[in-house]
Amino acid sequence: xxxxxxxxSSIRKNDTALKVVIYIVSIFxxxxxxxxxxxxxxxxxxxxxxxxGSTLGLVSAHPFQNLAxxxxxxxxxxxxxxxxxxxxxxxxxxxxxxxxxxxSLTAYAISAYEWKLRDAFNNMIVGIMMVPGxxxxxxxxxxxxxxGLANKLFMFIIPAIASPMTVFFMRQYLAASLSxxxxxxxxxxxxxxxxxxxxxxxxxxKPAIATQAIFGYVASWNNLFMPLILLTETEKKTIPVxxxxxxxxIYRREYGAIYLGLLVTVLPLIVVxxxxxxxxxxxxxxxxxxx
Amino acid sequence: xxNKKLVNYAKYGYLFSIPFILTFLIFTLYPxxxxxxxxxxxxxxxxNTTWHLITSKDAVGGPKGLFDNFIAVLTNxxxxxxxxxxxxxxxxxxxPQLGFALLFTAWFTDRRSKVKGSGIxxxxxxxxxIITAATVAILFNVLFGYPKGAVNDIxxxxxxxxxxxxxxxxxxxxxxxxxVMFDFNNNAWALKLIVAFIQFYQWYGxxxxxxxxxVIGISPEIFEAAEIDGxxxxxxxxRVTLPCIRQILLFVLVTSLIGGLNMFDVPQLYADxxxxxxxxxxxxxxxxxxxxxxxxxxxxxxxxxVIMFIVIVALSAIIFFILRDKDEAKLKKLRKxxxxxxxxxx
Numbered sequence: 001x002x003x004x005x006x007x008x009s010s011i012r013k014n015d016t017a018l019k020v021v022i023y024i025v026s027i028f029x030x031x032x033x034x035x036x037x038x039x040x041x042x043x044x045x046x047x048x049x050x051x052x053g054s055t056l057g058l059v060s061a062h063p064f065q066n067l068a069x070x071x072x073x074x075x076x077x078x079x080x081x082x083x084x085x086x087x088x089x090x091x092x093x094x095x096x097x098x099x100x101x102x103x104s105l106t107a108y109a110i111s112a113y114e115w116k117l118r119d120a121f122n123n124m125i126v127g128i129m130m131v132p133g134x135x136x137x138x139x140x141x142x143x144x145x146x147x148g149l150a151n152k153l154f155m156f157i158i159p160a161i162a163s164p165m166t167v168f169f170m171r172q173y174l175a176a177s178l179s180x181x182x183x184x185x186x187x188x189x190x191x192x193x194x195x196x197x198x199x200x201x202x203x204x205x206k207p208a209i210a211t212q213a214i215f216g217y218v219a220s221w222n223n224l225f226m227p228l229i230l231l232t233e234t235e236k237k238t239i240p241v242x243x244x245x246x247x248x249x250i251y252r253r254e255y256g257a258i259y260l261g262l263l264v265t266v267l268p269l270i271v272v273x274x275x276x277x278x279x280x281x282x283x284x285x286x287x288x289x290x291x
Numbered sequence: 292x293x294n295k296k297l298v299n300y301a302k303y304g305y306l307f308s309i310p311f312i313l314t315f316l317i318f319t320l321y322p323x324x325x326x327x328x329x330x331x332x333x334x335x336x337x338x339n340t341t342w343h344l345i346t347s348k349d350a351v352g353g354p355k356g357l358f359d360n361f362i363a364v365l366t367n368x369x370x371x372x373x374x375x376x377x378x379x380x381x382x383x384x385x386x387p388q389l390g391f392a393l394l395f396t397a398w399f400t401d402r403r404s405k406v407k408g409s410g411i412x413x414x415x416x417x418x419x420x421i422i423t424a425a426t427v428a429i430l431f432n433v434l435f436g437y438p439k440g441a442v443n444d445i446x447x448x449x450x451x452x453x454x455x456x457x458x459x460x461x462x463x464x465x466x467x468x469x470x471v472m473f474d475f476n477n478n479a480w481a482l483k484l485i486v487a488f489i490q491f492y493q494w495y496g497x498x499x500x501x502x503x504x505x506v507i508g509i510s511p512e513i514f515e516a517a518e519i520d521g522x523x524x525x526x527x528x529x530r531v532t533l534p535c536i537r538q539i540l541l542f543v544l545v546t547s548l549i550g551g552l553n554m555f556d557v558p559q560l561y562a563d564x565x566x567x568x569x570x571x572x573x574x575x576x577x578x579x580x581x582x583x584x585x586x587x588x589x590x591x592x593x594x595x596x597v598i599m600f601i602v603i604v605a606l607s608a609i610i611f612f613i614l615r616d617k618d619e620a621k622l623k624k625l626r627k628x629x630x631x632x633x634x635x636x637x
Contacts, residue, residue, distance in 0.1 A: 015404045022398045026412045029391075033415050033492070036430050039441050055434075055441040056448070106311040113304030121308065128319065130607060134553045134575055135600045138329055138582050138593040139322030145340055162315035193303045222423045224556045225575070229583050240425040244560055247429045258433055265426050273421055277414045280421065284497060285504030 037266075043259040044070060051255040066256060073257035077245075078234060081264045084242035087231075091153050091238060092220040095160035099216045100209045102161040107170035108201055111178055122171075129164045134225055144230055151233045156226065166212050173208035174201075211283035214276060221269070239265050329593035330360055337587045345590070360594035370595060372569055373577040376483070380558070380571065381551030383487035384494070389543070392498035397528050399499075400506040402514055413503065416496030424493065424556035431489050432561050435481075437474040447471055476562060479570035486558050486571050490551070498543050505539035506532055541614045545607050552603055555579075574599050 043051050045063035047070075060066055075081075110122055149155040178201065186196045202209070224240040231237055245251070246261045273280065333350040334342035343349045346357055356362070364370050395416070399409040406412075419427065434441040450471050475481040513535065517527045533540075555575040564572035564580050572580075574595070582592025 019404055019406070022406055026395070026398075026406075026408075029395075030412060030415050033419060033496075036427075036434060039434060040430055052439050055439065055444045102310050102314075105307050109304045109307035113300050113307075115301040115304035118304060121312075128315075130549070130604070131323065131600070132549050132553050132603065134555065134578075135596050135603070136319065136322040136326050137578060138589050138596055139325035139327075140318070141583070142325055142329070142340060142589070143318065143322050145338060159314060159318035162311045162319055167311070193300065197307070218421050222421075222425070222556075224423075224425050224559075225579075228559075229579065240423050240556070243423065243425040243429060247432060247560055255433065255436075255439070258429070262426050262430050262433075266422050269422055270418075273418060277418075281413055281417050281500055284417065284500045285507075 037270075040259050040263050040266075043256065044263045046256055048254055048256040051259075055255075067260065070256040070260040073254055074246075074251070074261045077251070079242060079245045079251075079261055080234070081239075081242065081261070083235060084237055084239040084265070085268070087153060087236060088221055088238040088240075091156045092217050094157045095220045096213050096216045098157065099160040099163050099166055100213050103163055103166035103170050103212070104202060104205055104209065105197065106167045107174055108178075108197055110167075110171055111174040112180065112183060112201075125164045125167055129168055137226070137229070140226065141229060150230055151236050153231075153236065155230065156220075156223070160216070160220070163216075166216065169212060170205065170208055173205060177204060210279065214280055214283060218269070326593045326596050329590055330597050331357060332590050334589040334593075335587055335591075339587070339589070342590075360590045361598065364591055364594045364598060367591075369569060369572065370574075370577055373572045373574050376569070376571060377552060377554060377573045380483055380487045380490065380554065380573070381548070383484065384490035385547055385551065388491045388495045388498055388547070391495050392502055392543075395499045396502040396506055397524075397532070399503055400532075401524065402511075402518075403524070413496070413500060417500055418496070419493045420497045422493075425560045427489060427493060428557040428560040431485060432476065435475040435485055437476060438469065438472050440475075442475065443472045446473065477567055479567045482562060482567055482570045486561055489557050489561070490554070493557075494547065494550075498547070501539055501543055502536060505536035509535045537614060541610065544610055544614075548606055548610070549603055552599060552606075 039055060042058055043055060045067050046057065046060040047062075047066045050057060050060055050066075110118060144150055144155050147155075182200060182204075183196055186200055191199070222240060223238075227238050227241050228244065231241055243262070243265050246258050251258050251261070329342065331345055332342040333345050333352070334340075335351070343351070345355050345359055348354055395412075399406055399413065435443075437443060473481070475485060509532070513531060514527065517531045522530065553575055554573045558571040558573050559576055559579075562571060564576045578592045578595050578599070580586070581588045581595060
């Protein structure tokens with residue numbers, strides 16, 4: 001009896017020790033995660049001269065004067081966040097809409113109808129999913145030249161219609177949630193197939209569409225490889241391409257301006273993440289488990 | 292009866308797939324095929340779109356062997372360097388990434404001692420993943436700057452704190468500072484380690500969230516049974532949890548490997564492919580520099596892409612084979628045989 005009690009208390013002590021370790025390591029990683037962003041934020045309000053003294057200082061005597069000066073410094077040169085935001089916004093928004101709508105439509109075509117080439121088509125989608133997009137760079141660039149689409153935002157929007165990953169995810173979702181009886185009863189009521197998809201199936205898929213839209217949007221917003229190659233005119237640059245300017249010669253040693261430029265480009269993402277983080281983290285998990 | 296009804300609607304299956312198929316043909320399949328094809332041609336020169344097969348008489352520089360571009364790429368010192376860089380950086384990033392992700396997974400899903408605030412930690416750890424990689428790369432570049440950067444400031448701070456080389460410090464503070472500071476961004480191994488660290492920083496949270504979801508999906512009865520059998524935490528984790536999340540480990544491994552071989556944004560923006568003799572030039576940076584950076588050797592770049600493609604497919608296949616569910620594979624085989632038997636019977 002007493003042996004048992006000792007055992008239990010020693011287990012409890014171990015538990016507390018373990019918990020202390022867990023919290024220390026977790027808090028260390030939390031600080032590690034936030035540190036670069038904190039430095040970026042505080043130094044946006046400091047002058048280049050102050051930063052050269054030490055990067056780690058927190059508050060400046062004239063934070064808002066410095067901010068204004070840093071802002072002038074970046075916007076006087078080629079870096080134009082508004083153009084970057086506008087282009088990124090156009091591409092990401094339109095591409096995301098096309099992506100989720102047509103992926104849902106394709107997934108529905110595979111799930112709801114029985115057609116001869118369906119299995120072949122489905123297998124092809126799964127196979128293509130494994131091919132990373134960057135492997136096709138040279139071919140894609142040639143296609144863009146042939147179609148005369150260089151420096152057109154269009155070429156990053158239209159390809160979103162065919163996104164095997166999203167189709168795969170949507171199909172998995174439909175397999176679990178679509179009941180053909182609803183579709184049948186809508187048919188009896190005289191609804192056309194296209195109308196059934198738009199008015200019954202799309203609302204049914206809302207959770208899957210929300211998840212895929214968030215990830216599609218972020219992926220499109222952060223995309224660098226192809227835009228860096230194909231968007232060479234300043235007027236057409238997206239935010240990640242614009243960010244590259246901050247590492248170039250024109251801002252060398254203008255630390256205050258560089259930090260502010262970086263801050264401006266991540267601010268929208270951080271705001272979005274603050275509101276949607278829960279759904280985003282759940283969505284990641286969903287994608288992983290389903291695949 | 293059911294089949295008949297579905298057959299009536301078959302045309303909608305085709306109809307609804309048309310937008311996908313058309314876009315796919317133009318922007319995915321054609322570029323893939325074209326990339327393969329260009330690997331066997333003489334195509335080069337800015338914006339050029341006309342080409343000859345490399346074996347034909349009209350080819351620029353005369354006819355060559357069919358696989359000449361591939362041989363040229365494989366024997367190119369820069370390509371070999373890019374290949375080893377990519378593998379080294381991915382490995383340095385992935386081992387601790389998976390290690391810490393597993394550790395946090397074990398901690399955050401522990402049934403016996405629930406960690407409060409694990410939700411907030413999860414959200415924080417995942418955050419770097421959605422931030423533009425280009426921005427993160429440049430931010431770290433400035434943080435590791437020389438002579439002025441946050442990391443060097445921290446090193447100096449610590450040295451002062453522990454009174455390293457006090458006499459030198461007092462005699463000539465400027466010289467002392469330069470002696471302690473380190474030029475991270477021009478040292479080959481420092482660059483590799485930093486890029487690997489940024490990859491780790493951006494992806495460990497993602498990996499952890501995936502693994503945690505997998506563990507939550509395991510039926511609680513299995514853990515209860517292990518507890519009753521007297522398994523301790525470590526035993527439970529290695530003997531019960533890990534085997535149960537094998538599928539997700541496979542998913543994480545394959546996606547990380549494909550992503551790692553395609554690594555581009557972080558090294559490209561941290562420092563270009565020439566820094567420190569190409570210390571962080573990755574395969575994709577090599578492709579871009581061959582095909583699109585002043586040289587316009589489209590044929591060589593395409594050949595390099597095809598080689599990357601083959602490597603990725605081969606590695607994915609190996610991983611799938613090693614981690615495949617043997618029982619399920621057997622079941623599938625059985626099912627197929629049954630189906631065949633049924634068909635024959637009919």
